[in-house]
Amino acid sequence: MLLLAFDTATPAVTAAVHDGTAVLAEAFQVDARRHGELLLPTVQRVLEEAGVDKRDLTDIAVGVGPGPYTGLRVGLVTAAALGHALGLPVHGVCTLDAIAHQARTEGGLTGPFTVATDARRKEVYWASYDAEGRRTAGPSVDRPAELAPEAQAVGAGALLYPDTFPGARGPEHVSAGRLADFAAAELAAGRALLPNAPLYLRRPDAQVPAGYKAVLPA
Structure with missing residues (x-):
């Protein structure tokens, strides 16, 4: 390979x-x-x-x-x-799965943990993992105050919101x-990965305007 x-x-x-x-x-x-x-x-x-x-x-x-x-x-x-x-x-x-793998192999995490990255708009992209690094929740996008994350957390999103993610640490990215x-x-191991398709989780900022008046030639 x-x-x-x-x-x-x-x-x-x-x-x-x-x-x-x-x-x-x-x-x-x-x-x-x-x-x-x-x-x-x-x-x-x-x-x-x-x-x-x-x-x-x-x-x-x-x-x-x-x-x-x-x-x-x-x-x-x-x-x-x-x-x-x-x-x-x-x-x-x-x-988020890759950051979770990184946190376990480089950061020595033991026990369940949450990965959170910055989603802007005062939100985070997040997922939670068990002690073996298997994803147990997410990926999702939410405001930090709406979450009940695991006791351990990593990622730039976790570091931005210490009230929700106390003791958060790297890797950030x-x-x-x-x-x-x-x-x-x-x-x-013979396990399939994902297709090459984006996990956006929310609609883009740009929207097609609604209720506009069509102008046709006379």
């Missing part, structure tokens, strides 16, 4: 190459306004650092959110285009290396 993984569902633009056993190269940059500008150069950089030609890749894994529309679509469209051009399967990964670890393990 030679898996290319990337995610643009959070303010981070992150990409990695994984050989089915370990991460060969990874890049990570937080810049919420430049996902479209940064993603392809970041992908090219990790391929070069890993010494992998894109034509040798076997799979692509992409974070499908939940996340804001503008950033999230950059990763999904890029994954679809690369998959089509290279003839590769594209596997979707819930970004997803790492493509850990997303790749998660995807590789799921594929090796």
Whole structure:
């Protein structure tokens, strides 16, 4: 396996190459306004650092959110285009699941916990997990005051609202290396991942105006 993984569902633009056993190269940059500008150069950089030609890749894994529309679509469209051009399967990964995997492998979490990322509008995208890292609730989008999260919480959204998530800690954003670890393990176990389709969880800000008057030529 030679898996290319990337995610643009959070303010981070992150990409990695994984050989089915370990991460060969990874890049990570937080810049919420430049996902479209940064993603392809970041992908090219990790391929070069890993010494992998894109034509040798076997799979692509992409974070499908939940996340804001503008950033999230950059990763999904890029994954679809690369998959089509290279003839590769594209596997979707819930970004919250990848952060949960990261929190357990890097942060040493034990016991149930909640992952929350910033959804803006004073809301968070969240999901809860058991001690084995299996998702038990979510993903959903809610105001923090409406939640009863697990005692432990991670993610940028949790850190923004300490009254709801006391003692929250990192990781704030997803790492493509850990997303790749998660995807590789799921594929090796024969478990299907998600389609390359966005988890927006709410309607976009832009709406088709209602009640407008049609003007027809005389």
